[in-house]
Amino acid sequence: MGRVRFVECLAMGRHGDLPRANVQGHRGQRLSRQKPGCNIAWSTNTDIEGQCRKMNFFVIRVGVCFTICICTMLMTATCQVATKENGFDNTAAPQFLIPNWMAEISDSVSLSDLSIPGTHNTMSFYGGNLVQCQTWPIDQQLKGGIRFLDIRLRNVNNNLTIHHGPIYQRANFSKVIRETMKFLTEHPRETILMRVKEEFSETNNIHVPVVNYLKQYANWNALWINSKIPLLGQARGKLVILQDYAGDAIFIQYNTLNIADKWKVPTMMHINSKWQNVQEHLNMAAVGNRQTIFLTYSSGAGVAAYPNAVARQINPRLLEYLQLRQGQNVRFGMIAMDFPSSMLIKTIIEFN
Structure with a gap:
């Protein structure tokens, strides 16, 4: 199989661990190791790109939902003053x-x-x-x-x-x-x-x-x-x-x-x-x-x-x-x- 790289994903510290990639080593061995205490995993270029796309989409969805909730809470808060x-x-x-x-x-x-x-x-x-x-x-x-x-x-x-x-x-x-x-x-x-x-x-x-x-x-x-x-x-x-x-x-x-x-x-x-x-x-x-x-x-x-x-x-x-x-x-x-x-x-x- 192709060359395997050792990659650090900066997004992991903010959004939680991404799924560990299971890839074949040079001799067909299954690799899914992660260094203790570090957000580091073995992965292929293709896996990384796919995970990053998924992460970006997830972040956008969370951002939109968060914005909607904040706007709704602000709109609701304006109703607390007693009025006729x-x-x-x-x-x-x-x-x-x-x-x-x-x-x-x-x-x-x-x-x-x-x-x-x-x-x-x-x-x-x-x-x-x-x-x-x-x-x-x-x-x-x-x-x-x-x-x-x-x-x-x-x-x-x-x-x-x-x-x-x-x-x-x-x-x-x-x-x-x-x-x-x-x-x-x-x-x-x-x-x-x-x-x-x-x-x-x-x-x-x-x-x-x-x-x-x-x-x-x-x-x-x-x-x-x-x-x-x-x-x-x-x-x-x-x-x-x-x-x-x-x-x-x-x-x-x-x-x-x-x-x-x-x-x-x-x-x-x-x-x-x-x-x-x-x-x-x-x-x-x-x-x-x-x-x-x-x-x-x-x-x-x-x-x-x-x-x-x-x-x-x-x-x-x-x-x-x-x-x-x-x-x-x-x-x-x-x-x-x-x-x-x-x-x-x-x-x-x-x-x-």
Whole structure:
């Protein structure tokens, strides 16, 4: 075989050891020696060139990925300041309150025929930027016009705690029930729809504790105990549970809704794809069966796209989309948002 050279690869100290070359010596012996403590290997000219090409390509890919991550982190970091602007609000309270907006709507209108502002992960206040989805306490959300709540429960020995993934949100289901019952008592012509889902536990057995909590902390007569969608007149002053867990179907089943929840937004470069999903589902809701409840999640998140950064990009598009259609006789169903502004909530309500 051809002459074998003794080569030192300078790149090894920076990028780790390259694969050792196995080549034939002058007498056909297999050589794969490396001197202890040195990044030196026996290799042929052809092997070296191929490895260097692979290394250059790898370095370029790493550089591009690193640049994307840094840019995304910088874009996300700009969303941490509390502001009220163009559909986005991550301050402590709504700009204005709309506590009685359902009062003037006819009793004969079905809940499925309404345009209803809501919040995604309603109680997700803690855990940092990667987890936080809201800043308004639940009572302020309700007074601010929100009528769809997204409640995630962890079941620990029949104790139901509020979670967003593994992060405990420093509250139990009892707090949510008390706040909603208090609001409905003070505003008896309103109704609240609440998705109830098991989160960060896999017992598949939260129906009994959910019912027990409702019996203990709510007025059972202030619940809609039926799997059929009520008229607004039937639901006034009541909490309407959307049951997103296994068990006796005594509430409206969440899986009977028409839902768009493309929540995975890996980086801020995927915003357009997320918005396309939101827009297409809103278009569908506008012309869809009015006996079906439509639910569109405008929220999204990923490791390199925090909920507040996504909302800061999506909420203005959502507001503009709705404003361009003001005055049209359409319904959009429920829209679940992160960090919605009062103007965005008001704009949704005005379609009723």
